[in-house]
Amino acid sequence: LLPTLSSAQNVEPTPNGIKYPTGLTNWRVIGTSIRNDNNTQRVILGNSIAIKAARSNTEKKQWPDGTILAKLVWKNETLPTWQAATVPGDFVHAEIMVRDTKKYASTGGWGFARWKGLELSPHGKDKEDAQQPCFECHKAAESTGFVFTQPAKMP
Amino acid sequence: LLPTLSSAQNVEPTPNGIKYPTGLTNWRVIGTSIRNDNNTQRVILGNSIAIKAARSNTEKKQWPDGTILAKLVWKNETLPTWQAATVPGDFVHAEIMVRDTKKYASTGGWGFARWKGLELSPHGKDKEDAQQPCFECHKAAESTGFVFTQPAKMP
Numbered sequence: 139l140l141p142t143l144s145s146a147q148n149v150e151p152t153p154n155g156i157k158y159p160t161g162l163t164n165w166r167v168i169g170t171s172i173r174n175d176n177n178t179q180r181v182i183l184g185n186s187i188a189i190k191a192a193r194s195n196t197e198k199k200q201w202p203d204g205t206i207l208a209k210l211v212w213k214n215e216t217l218p219t220w221q222a223a224t225v226p227g228d229f230v231h232a233e234i235m236v237r238d239t240k241k242y243a244s245t246g247g248w249g250f251a252r253w254k255g256l257e258l259s260p261h262g263k264d265k266e267d268a269q270q271p272c273f274e275c276h277k278a279a280e281s282t283g284f285v286f287t288q289p290a291k292m293p
Numbered sequence: 294l295l296p297t298l299s300s301a302q303n304v305e306p307t308p309n310g311i312k313y314p315t316g317l318t319n320w321r322v323i324g325t326s327i328r329n330d331n332n333t334q335r336v337i338l339g340n341s342i343a344i345k346a347a348r349s350n351t352e353k354k355q356w357p358d359g360t361i362l363a364k365l366v367w368k369n370e371t372l373p374t375w376q377a378a379t380v381p382g383d384f385v386h387a388e389i390m391v392r393d394t395k396k397y398a399s400t401g402g403w404g405f406a407r408w409k410g411l412e413l414s415p416h417g418k419d420k421e422d423a424q425q426p427c428f429e430c431h432k433a434a435e436s437t438g439f440v441f442t443q444p445a446k447m448p
């Protein structure tokens with residue numbers, strides 16, 4: 139009863155040298171979000187290290203080295219059978235943040251990477267372009283370690 | 294690196310006799326949704342049988358007996374560090390639909406159950422109340438087997 143393996147077996151790394159984590163779509167949930175400024179909805183996932191940290195009972199989350207946070211983003215679409223529901227339409231991109239405090243010291247201890255579309259084409263013209271704009275925006279979340287997402291409350 | 298077990302170890306069954314599936318928060322993602330009529334956001338998860346069906350390449354989804362679809366629902370909240378993002382606030386409830394075409398023949402082949410709040414208290418005054426209103430509403434999705442959710446496109 140294992141799921142079909144991701145079709146994304148041979149995804150190219152991003153120009154800043156980050157590899158796509160195969161099996162990402164099998165990771166557990168940290169939260170969801172809606173971006174009212176660009177008409178998308180998202181799910182935030184984590185690898186095992188991330189999930190352990192996210193589900194620990196500490197008030198301020200500590201993300202240890204090895205953490206990978208991931209986000210899947212879809213365009214909003216109206217559910218035909220229930221017009222008041224907005225559901226995932228086209229797939230926009232997958233993004234990750236990899237925690238390595240030494241390697242990524244210049245970008246807050248996080249390596250940033252994005253792959254676009256269902257074909258997962260790596261984002262960024264060069265190393266700088268692949269990560270710097272991400273980090274610039276994530277500076278708004280400096281008070282929470284450059285991570286916007288606070289793990290959703292779960293039973 | 295296994296996650297902390299759910300705190301929800303001794304959850305009461307619903308009045309229609311459905312047990313809470315322990316470990317539900319570790320299940321994989323089928324999709325997300327936003328309900329504009331009640332200011333909530335959701336993630337839809339599935340057990341292994343559900344995920345296999347959801348990720349198969351058939352146009353019209355077939356949900357075999359043993360499928361469990363689950364939904365976690367949160368009140369919308371504004372993300373303090375990015376006001377244009379709406380994120381999960383209070384946890385509202387967990388809901389499941391269990392596929393058993395014989396046992397649940399009178400409700401479209403699905404057993405319905407809801408547990409409210411982080412304490413997961415079972416919903417419904419009696420057997421009828423626990424499932425009938427769910428089924429009545431899900432009749433709007435009869436054309437898709439009483440399931441509203443169409444699996445989100447994933448790489």
Ligand code: HEC
Binds near residue numbers: 172180
């Ligand atoms: C315009 C601002 C902005 C830019 C640019 C941006 N992000 Fe984010 N990012 C956000 C916000 C806001 C969130 C939280 C809400 C959400 O999930 O959309 C977020 C969330 C994330 C998350 C989930 C973890 C977290 O911090 O909440 C990842 C992973 C992520 N972004 C990666 C990236 C990558 C990779 C890039 C660049 C290729 C990037 N981001 C660029 C604003 C931005």
Ligand code: HEC
Binds near residue numbers: 217223326327335390
């Ligand atoms: C007022 C209408 C309405 C009622 C009542 C209702 N549902 Fe739903 N349900 C929906 C809609 C619309 C969706 C899809 C959008 C979403 O995820 O919210 C949905 C989705 C679900 C899903 C995810 C699978 C799917 O069909 O998309 C589950 C599980 C579920 N409902 C269980 C229940 C249970 C259990 C009850 C009763 C205790 C219930 N529902 C009552 C409208 C309803």
